[in-house]
Amino acid sequence: MTGVLRPGHAQIRVMNLEEGVHHYRDILGMTETGRDDQGRVYLKCWEEYDHSSVILREADSAGIDFFAFRVLDNATLNKLEADLIEYGLPTTRIPAGELLETGERVRFTLPSGHDIELYAEKTRIGNGLGGINPNPWNEGAEKGIAPLRLDHCLLYGPNVMEVQKIFEDVLGFQLVERSLTPDGEANMGIWMTCSNKVHDIAFVEHPEPGKLHHLSFLLDSWEKVLRAADLMSMNDVPVDIGPTRHGITRGATIYAWDPSGNRFETFMGGYTVYPDSEVLTWTFEGLGEGGGLDFAQRKLHESFLTIVT
Structure with missing residues (x-):
């Protein structure tokens, strides 16, 4: 695995922000990790190391704004952006920090109408278990449905x-x-x-x-x-x-x-x-x-x- 590594985050639209936060945080069991000056709420699953995997944005209609993948490093990000452009897909560079704790992102639109992002850097906050002699699961963080x-x-x-x-x-x-x-x-x-x-x-x-x-x-x-x-x-x-x-x-x-x-x-x-x-x-x-x-x-x-x- 040297290019695109894994799904990284999704920004989804909810029509009532606090109802959405209650659902994803308290029922699904994700951890809230931040709120930004745009009013967006950031959440992660307990086993995820990175800062966030779901971002909630209040809007008049439900749906998805974009879905993102983490890539190996910045050299990979630059290479994939060049490959996308050569293929004929225009890209947009979104500066680091536009999403909390997230580096530069490359966004492009698929023929299906979906915005996809690639990024190489996101702050790692861990899963609460540490890296030396860790427990098999995090009792404090595993609440609600508690997806990994x-x-x-x-x-x-x-x-x-x-x-x-x-x-x-x-x-x-x-x-x-x-x-x-x-x-x-x-x-x-x-x-x-x-x-x-x-x-x-x-x-x-x-x-x-x-x-x-x-x-x-x-x-x-x-x-x-x-x-x-x-x-x-x-x-x-x-x-x-x-x-x-x-x-x-x-x-x-x-x-x-x-x-x-x-x-x-x-x-x-x-x-x-x-x-x-x-x-x-x-x-x-x-x-x-x-x-x-x-x-x-x-x-x-x-x-x-x-x-x-």
């Missing part, structure tokens, strides 16, 4: 095949799984990794650009997913799908909504991907009756295809 990290996102928009080429040819991602259009002639959905995880980002073809389907937060066991379901019910969090297992990625999951209608996922599992792993293919029919989305019910839930922010 921001794991991935699924974005909806047009031109998925063009997006795939950018991630493969410029950013060095690997296609792990794909779902086909009803006619079987093109990819309707793509699941891609920059690591050996089953996916770090995914896209589904959709006529409206720039849409968020979900942010996904990693849990470490099926038991924790079931506990998340209890906590969602106890806190009146509306659930979309689950608890169940995906056929795609083999992950165990619950999809639910924050108070503004942004979908989020509590996720665990998946499989290890290697550079020589074969791409797995799902037909359109396989998404439903084949168990691609919901392996337990073998059902393609209409909400999954139609509700985005």
Whole structure:
């Protein structure tokens, strides 16, 4: 792993900031790490070392402003920016400090209408365990659903095949799984990794650009997913799908909504991907009756295809 390392942060729009903070901090169990002079609120999962992975911004409509990846170093950042420009994608340099505790960012817009960022520097505040003889988990920080990290996102928009080429040819991602259009002639959905995880980002073809389907937060066991379901019910969090297992990625999951209608996922599992792993293919029919989305019910839930922010 020498280029793009991992998902870094997402800035999402919420229609009531304090309701959003209550959801992500007190129910999901993230740690609030700061607020800036723009009114944005910064949060991290307990196992994350970096300052923040979710930034909340109050707005008139829900959705995502941008999704970012951390890269190895500043030389890598400069190289990837040059590669993006050579490919034909204009970039914008955002100065260090525009986001709290975050270095320079390179932003570009995908043909799907999504803004993606790359950055190399963010203040490391740790997970509270220290680096010498650490405990296996942080009792003080593990509250609420308590995800380990921001794991991935699924974005909806047009031109998925063009997006795939950018991630493969410029950013060095690997296609792990794909779902086909009803006619079987093109990819309707793509699941891609920059690591050996089953996916770090995914896209589904959709006529409206720039849409968020979900942010996904990693849990470490099926038991924790079931506990998340209890906590969602106890806190009146509306659930979309689950608890169940995906056929795609083999992950165990619950999809639910924050108070503004942004979908989020509590996720665990998946499989290890290697550079020589074969791409797995799902037909359109396989998404439903084949168990691609919901392996337990073998059902393609209409909400999954139609509700985005």
